[in-house]
Amino acid sequence: MTAIRIEPKAPASSEARQSSMPIDQRIRRFFLYAGSVLLAVMFSSPFVFSVASSLKTVAEIHAFPPTLLPAVAQWENYAAVFSLKGVPFAQFYWNSAFITFTSMFGTIATAAVSAYGFARFKWPGRDAMFMVLLSTLVLPEEVVLIPKFLMFNNVPKALIGKTLIDTYWPLILPSWFGGGAFNVFLLRQFFMQIPRDFDEAAVLDGASSWQIFWMIMLPLSRPALATVAVFSFLGQWNDFIHPLIYLNTSDKFPLSLGLRYFQQQPTDAMEPREHLLMAASLLMVAPAITVYLFAQRYFVRGIVMSGIKG
Amino acid sequence: MINGELEFGRRAPSRRGFLAMAMVGVSGVLAACGGEEAKPAAEAPKAPAAGAAAPTAAAAATKAPAAAPTTAPAAKQVEIHTNFRQGGDAEWQARLMPKFMEKNPNIKVVLDTLPAEPEYWAKVAALFATGQAGDFIWASNGNFLGYAENGVPRELDSIISKDKYDLGDYTKVGLDNMRYQGKVFGMPWGSHCQNCLVMYNEDLLKEAGVTIEQAVASYDALYEAAKKATKGAAGSRTQFGFLPAGGQTALNCNLRAFGGETYDAAGKKLLMNDPAAIEAIKWTQKMWKDTAPVFGSGFNGDELFATGKIAMVQAGYPNHFVPGDKAIAGKFKWGITLMPKGPKGIVGTQFTVNGITINSASKQPDATWEYMKFMMDPVTQEEIVLNNGGRPAARKAVLDNPKIMSTVTSHKAMRPLYDTALGWPAPANSRWPEFTTALDQVMGPIWTGAIELDPGMKSATTKLQEILDKPKS
């Protein structure tokens, strides 16, 4: 029976197998463990280093020879990040959260809607449109960067007399129009796997397409929706170039731009702040890690089932 | 999930699905109207309010050069926006604005802080193009010429004469730095002579057996002293003797001390291959290689100084404050003095003005002029300079202010140079930001010793001359 295994084999059975494993397999297992632990250590060492650095004092950052661990862990560094004069870190946090979550919801909603249109209906031009959708996957953003900037300035000015530069609209609005070809594509693949039998049964019961969407497609697509949510969260949370171009007022900056405050020369506000840079960076990474941890299970499942990998 | 067990109509998730859609809907509504309101304390820059008649009346009532309180309660409320770069300047503006508004109740001042250079220049250009730049724009020599050529600042001669504003105690070089085609387009709100100072750690020098006076006797003496204060072989240094400054401004200070120049007065021909310039470059190269951390390797010079790792730093005006007493916290004795006189007999300078300008598209030029006068007023200036909210204006009333003289060590050291400083040379095509970036790129390998001087200079010159030859953008 062909079964799709989502997670690795359950521990119980692998243990049972382990006790009856021949020696050479045991050795192989050992090397595999050792290898992956080694790799894991290698991979997380810069991360460990940054956590350790975040707890150092100014002098320790520049200490020579460099030390790994701080003498005394300066947990107050994390508090200092928020209370630094001239750097509204809490404001940056809120801005990032606002931009990211509004975009995320927009992406999920409109990508699902658009994917439904591609998956369940056949209309003239649909296939051509789908090819176009795929080709935008390979379109580099940089080609449209400048005109989008000009468009967000000139068009609103003509229509409503105000520019949208230095507002959050250029960052959020595109997410509410399908949220990107990748997400539409992922969800479309996923929808196409849901058996038509359900649709037909629903139609017999007198359901409209809207109800089919709500009651069948969405609930059955939780893995894919979670995948889209995580991808769009990460994309927006770490986005650097768009806020850089669209936002001018520093009060509006998200964290990705705000981190640079710690990188540049300490402003003449007299307080050195390089030692706070690591703490600030970790504060920025923390939500992303949390979101990833939560959605891990859905992630792989979502990609497997959507057939996107082949 | 993908199996035949589900039946339409019996699934609890339909309620969850509804909740999800509700959340989406709500957040959509929030996004629609929350885009503008949900940001606490954020000021969205709006186009300046109409009302040109009222500020003219208010300005006409004041004739004195200093900021005077208006006594016309019936004057219409106007709003002006100011653009400053992020940093001490902007932070201090927040404290100054209320004082101005107290004296001028009909003028509301709103501060729009922009990122520091080099993004600052692009941002202002983009804002100006979209009609959103402030009425009052900070514009340093870095891109002042570029702006002037594109019509960003308003010409000030007529305003000055109409207001009978007295330019008597302004220094010539200060005003000249703000001229375009002979006319004044900005006020020299902040001014300094660039990296013509040395910030030194007295204790480290004493340890090396040298006094600061000996060190700054000449460029060669500086090199010797720095070498003595450098510990460790190349590639494994634990202490550094001298840190040169980067960028076109610092390099030109050294070039001028030797009698050289970056490019000619017309801003067309690169002069860095002249013998005097080459001497200066050789000296700079020696310093980078033998006494300084690796050029361009992402270190923070001020913090290194504060932690006692560098004996001397080629410094500028702000270094009195940065790292400053607070960061050093009495760990060692330190001071600021002038760079040595070069072979040409002068201390190298590149007079820099942090200008303030009125946006040519501003609808409240007179109110903006009032704010400019307030900014240039010696009383305001004293507060600004003492708190590192800016550099001193190019006027004697400020430069000779006794309090500033006695408190700010870098000012005391730099004051004599204000009268003799050489001005700011600009490329003919106004591509200074591009030039200074390229300069650091092409000189980098020379400073790190990755390439020999002659081949290095050859390729550097080609690249830099190319930039000078470009047409205006």
Add this chain to the structure above:
Amino acid sequence: MYPDRVCGTSRRAPLRGTSPTRTWGKPAHAMVAVANTSSVRATPAKRRRWRATDFQGWLWASPWILGFVLWTLGPMLWSLYLAFTRYSIIRAPIWVGLDNFERAFQGGDSLFWPSLGRTFTWALVMVPLSLMGSLLTALMLNQGLRGTAILRTLFFIPSLTPAVALAVLWRWIYQPDFGALNYLLREIGVNSPPAWLADARYAMPSLMVMSLWGAVGGGTMLIFLAGLQGISQELYEAAEIDGAGRLARFRNVTLPLLTPTIFFNLIIGVIAALRTFTTAFVATGGGPNYATWFYILHLYQTAFQNFELGYASALAWIFFVIVIGLTLANLRLSRRWVYYEGEEAI
């Protein structure tokens, strides 16, 4: 190939309860085939009048279509126009015809070819390395070891870190005088360790290591993982029965069935590598001496530092044509090596 011999047919048996014409499990690349042989009992796509359901379908898809016109098509056309102008933001665009393209290709911009060269070098090295690295990590994580979830998270953390923080962290590590790396090197006896990011010869390799660290455990690995888990155990068991060793099983079962996934990651990976910007912008600023002056960084500086938006738009279009060309070439080549289970290659 094993799958054929093992299964007897070229198609796997469908899952119980699903429609026989289900479309999942088909490769991403074969979506066109999917679109044409969709699981709808479709009428042949002849020209016909729009029915009510057609309009509904269009309405459902309209958010994306509208978004495409507004944020993609419109700006693309506008940028095409700008590519033929001289435009400095402050002043209105001035038509200059083919000047910008001449300038780029005929040496008027001395950084054009170098930046293109750097970008291609980067892609040529990074893409194979990161694909192989991700595949290896995915294979390792697919062995059913205990603690896979934790390992997976550990591997993924670097790719969760924002580029800015990553660049800052690695600048510290790479700092020649005080950084951890050179300290370790000196301890083991290397006398003058290189200056890494500050040395034109080592800047690019240093950036590569930095990027690989972030790329190997990220989304690419996840997609490989999903691909691996989509290969049915049945095939492995059959191969084992036939007497194939581990390596043979990998070569004849895993690899062929993984080719669609590899292909997908290849396309995405090449495009991402060509678009490198933030890493260089934050870590080296394009230096030293333009050693890491990537194409997109060049575009950004041209637009926002030199105020040459017309020329920058021309650069953007040249880039677009290159990327499309490479993708089409990849598509063509893929017919030779990508094995689509149960599908005719397109």
